[in-house]
Amino acid sequence: MxxxxxxxxxxxxxxxxxxxGVKELVSMDGKYEVVGTTTSANIGIGLIKKYRPxxxxxxxxxxxxxxxxxxxxxEKLELGTKVIALSAYDDADLIFRAMKLGACGYIIxxxxxxxxxxxxxxxxxxxxxxxxxxxxxxFEHFQRSFKEDTAATSAENLLNYLTAxxxxxxxxxxxxxxxKGIAGKLFISETTVKxxxxxxxxxxxxxxxxxxxxxxxxxxxANKRKAAAQTKIAV
Amino acid sequence: MxxxxxxxxxxxxxxxxxxxGVKELVSMDGKYEVVGTTTSANIGIGLIKKYRPxxxxxxxxxxxxxxxxxxxxxEKLELGTKVIALSAYDDADLIFRAMKLGACGYIIxxxxxxxxxxxxxxxxxxxxxxxxxxxxxxFEHFQRSFKEDTAATSAENLLNYLTAxxxxxxxxxxxxxxxKGIAGKLFISETTVKxxxxxxxxxxxxxxxxxxxxxxxxxxxANKRKAAAQTKIAV
DNA sequence: GATATTCTCAATCCAAAGATGTAAGACACT
DNA sequence: AGTGTCTTACATCTTTGGATTGAGAATATC
Numbered sequence: 001m002x003x004x005x006x007x008x009x010x011x012x013x014x015x016x017x018x019x020x021g022v023k024e025l026v027s028m029d030g031k032y033e034v035v036g037t038t039t040s041a042n043i044g045i046g047l048i049k050k051y052r053p054x055x056x057x058x059x060x061x062x063x064x065x066x067x068x069x070x071x072x073x074x075e076k077l078e079l080g081t082k083v084i085a086l087s088a089y090d091d092a093d094l095i096f097r098a099m100k101l102g103a104c105g106y107i108i109x110x111x112x113x114x115x116x117x118x119x120x121x122x123x124x125x126x127x128x129x130x131x132x133x134x135x136x137x138x139f140e141h142f143q144r145s146f147k148e149d150t151a152a153t154s155a156e157n158l159l160n161y162l163t164a165x166x167x168x169x170x171x172x173x174x175x176x177x178x179x180k181g182i183a184g185k186l187f188i189s190e191t192t193v194k195x196x197x198x199x200x201x202x203x204x205x206x207x208x209x210x211x212x213x214x215x216x217x218x219x220x221x222a223n224k225r226k227a228a229a230q231t232k233i234a235v
Numbered sequence: 236m237x238x239x240x241x242x243x244x245x246x247x248x249x250x251x252x253x254x255x256g257v258k259e260l261v262s263m264d265g266k267y268e269v270v271g272t273t274t275s276a277n278i279g280i281g282l283i284k285k286y287r288p289x290x291x292x293x294x295x296x297x298x299x300x301x302x303x304x305x306x307x308x309x310e311k312l313e314l315g316t317k318v319i320a321l322s323a324y325d326d327a328d329l330i331f332r333a334m335k336l337g338a339c340g341y342i343i344x345x346x347x348x349x350x351x352x353x354x355x356x357x358x359x360x361x362x363x364x365x366x367x368x369x370x371x372x373x374f375e376h377f378q379r380s381f382k383e384d385t386a387a388t389s390a391e392n393l394l395n396y397l398t399a400x401x402x403x404x405x406x407x408x409x410x411x412x413x414x415k416g417i418a419g420k421l422f423i424s425e426t427t428v429k430x431x432x433x434x435x436x437x438x439x440x441x442x443x444x445x446x447x448x449x450x451x452x453x454x455x456x457a458n459k460r461k462a463a464a465q466t467k468i469a470v
Numbered sequence: 471g472a473t474a475t476t477c478t479c480a481a482t483c484c485a486a487a488g489a490t491g492t493a494a495g496a497c498a499c500t
Numbered sequence: 501a502g503t504g505t506c507t508t509a510c511a512t513c514t515t516t517g518g519a520t521t522g523a524g525a526a527t528a529t530c
Contacts, residue, residue, distance in 0.1 A: 099374060100381050128374040135370050139334060139363040146335050163476065176446040178516070192478050198518070208486085208518075210445050211411040217452065398506060413486070427508050433488070443488075443516085 006030070007124045010051065011037040012044035012070070013059035013086065018109065022057065022086075025113050032120065041070040048074060048081055055104075055124055057116075060087035060094060068094075071101045082123050095134055096141040105129040157219055161203045169196040174213045174221065241265070242359045245286065246272040247279035247305070248294035248321065253344065257292065257321075260348050267355065276305040280312075287314055290339075290359055292351075295322035295329060303329075306336045317358050330369055331376040340364040392454055396438045404431040409448045409456065 009032050013019040019037050026032050036047045041062050048056065056074065060067030067085060074081055084105035085098040095106050104123040107116050108131075115131065122129040130138060162170065172182045179197070183190040201207065204215045215221075244267050248254040254272050261267050271282045276297050283291065291309065295302035302320060309316055319340035320333045330341050339358040342351050343366075350366060357364040365373060397405065407417045414432070418425040436442065439450050450456075 099377065102378055102381075122371075127371040128378075129367070130370055130374070132364070132367070135365055136357075136362040139365070142334065143337055143363075146337075165477065173445070174449070176441070176443075176449050178443065180516090188477085189479055191480055194518075195478080198520090201518080206411070208411075208413065210408070210448055213445055213448065214409070214411050400507065415486090423507085424509060426510055429488075430509075431507085433490085436488080 006033040007054045007120075008033050008035045008051065009120075010035055010044065010047055010053040010056045012039075012041060012056060012062075013037075014039045014041075014062040015059070018059075022116070025116070026057075026120070029117055031124075041067070044070065045073050045077075048077065048079065052079055053081060055120065056081055056083045057086055057120075058083050060085050060098065061089070068097055068101060071098065071103060075102050084119055084123055084129075090134055090137055092137045092141040095130075095138045096145075099130070099138060106134055107131070108134070158204050159216065159219055159221055162200065166196055166200050166203070169193060170200055170212065170216055170221065173197070173200075173209055174216050241268040242289045242355075243268050243270045243286065244355075245270055245279065245282055245288040245291045247274075247276060247291060247297075248272075249274045249276075249297040250294070253294075257351070260351070261292075261355070264352055266359075276302070279305065280308050283309060283312065283314065283316055288316060290355065291316055291318045292321055292355075293318050295320050295333065296324070303332055303336060306333060306338060310337050319354055319358055319364075325369055325372050327372045327376040330365075330373045331380075334365070334373060341369055342366070343369070393439050394451065394454055394456055397435065401431055401435050401438070404428060405435055405447065405451055405456065408432070408435075408444055409451050 009026055011019055011022055011026070011034060013022065016039055019039060023034055023037055027034055035051045035053050038044045038047060041058075044056070044058070047053075058067050058070060058074075062070070067087070071083055071085070074083055082104040083102070084107060085103045086107055086109055087094060087098075088109050090108055098106055105119045105128065107119055111131065119129040119131075159167075168186065169182055172185060177185070179190045179193050182193045182197075186193070197209065197212075200212055204212050206212050206215055244261055246254055246257055246261070246269060248257065251274055254274060258269055258272055262269055270286045270288050273279050273282060276293075279291070279293070282288075293302050293305060293309075297305075302322070306318055306320070309318055317339040318337070319342060320338045321342055321344055322329060322333075323344050325343055333341055340354045340363065342354050346366065354364040354366075394402075403421060404417055407420055412420070414425045414428050417428045417432075421428070432444065432447075435447055439447050441447050441450055
């Protein structure tokens, strides 16, 4: 690894003691150069702009500005800065949100220091590193958040009562078309569209187009249509 | 572990040779009881209904019915059956979709057999197991799929031009309210609501409420509001 | 061959939505 | 004191949307 320049690291942690400890640990390992440390998230963002580090170790639990907000800021800079989140807690939701925002790793502070170095190695090599235990926690949240989608597809879904033509009309409705637009696109008269739309309202048990569109979107209408299209290809 | 009854396993793999190999491997380990094996996904679903296994090892690449479709079926049964996906490929998209559908693990067939047993141990213990290498692949896809959300939030977003009151009105619009409903909920007159709504149309550059709702939903309006609410709490 | 469903179209009527202009009070900023 | 923005409100007018009823033609189903 010595042929490559050392990866440049920035540390952000409101706990000064922990900050010092991590700095020593990271400096000790020859592979990394600590280009800055700060206890303030906002200053940290400034330092990132200034020094363009390869990797940032960011504490998640800071009083002034929480780590997630800081991470959002880092991503907005679009400097390709990699971020490893540090936290005292293995909260599933926090892990999920950090990874969603683009964290390249997530380490619990009580973990062995070797694990931190390992995570840094992996991340600087372009990978994403999440300890096995945290991966499991992450998926708790991940799969729960997708359960709703599945439920929408499988459960009693009023969309199933729509005819093929009605689905087409609803599709155009969910793209913001009015009667005239739909009539033009389907080559049918406006009154026919009205008939279809009224039937759709009945079947979806709604009173107007906006509610119909919302029902469609909240009950996986787009997914349904895509799935149908895929079935056609597969068969 | 011996005080507990052995976990009951079902194997589904269209490759008969691989099926036999896995069966021997799993049977050898005393912890598991193989209650059935099949090379057909459809038959597999039937066997799950019949035997209610604790865990299913499911091949992802089957000609008759692909593993993802089979996994969907398993989830629909809602028997709490845990599924570990087996695949020859470490395709990021495939991993993502399998985990999204509720897989409790994902193993590449060429991995060491000890890894498979380890995954089974973890999964039967209620955890979710993804080898480190696959976790990294998974997150490639995961973070890419959320990049759009971030873009919607950060890029030129017409929603940013809305005033606080207009946001409230738009929020009620995106819940399917008409003028009267909004006026009632905000304790203002209907004509005032019309004024707000018209201003919203101008700012979002749309012609009617449906388009406004669609713009809001497609540009992270719900997320924005949630984020704003959280900021309030934090501060 | 009878029945049911779907898709098409029309007329009518009322309610709701949208466009436009005007304006007063509250509040912040300077 | 003055400017600007936000929120509130009303009047007016046009267009669009939605409800209802009825009905012919095509297609499937049995």
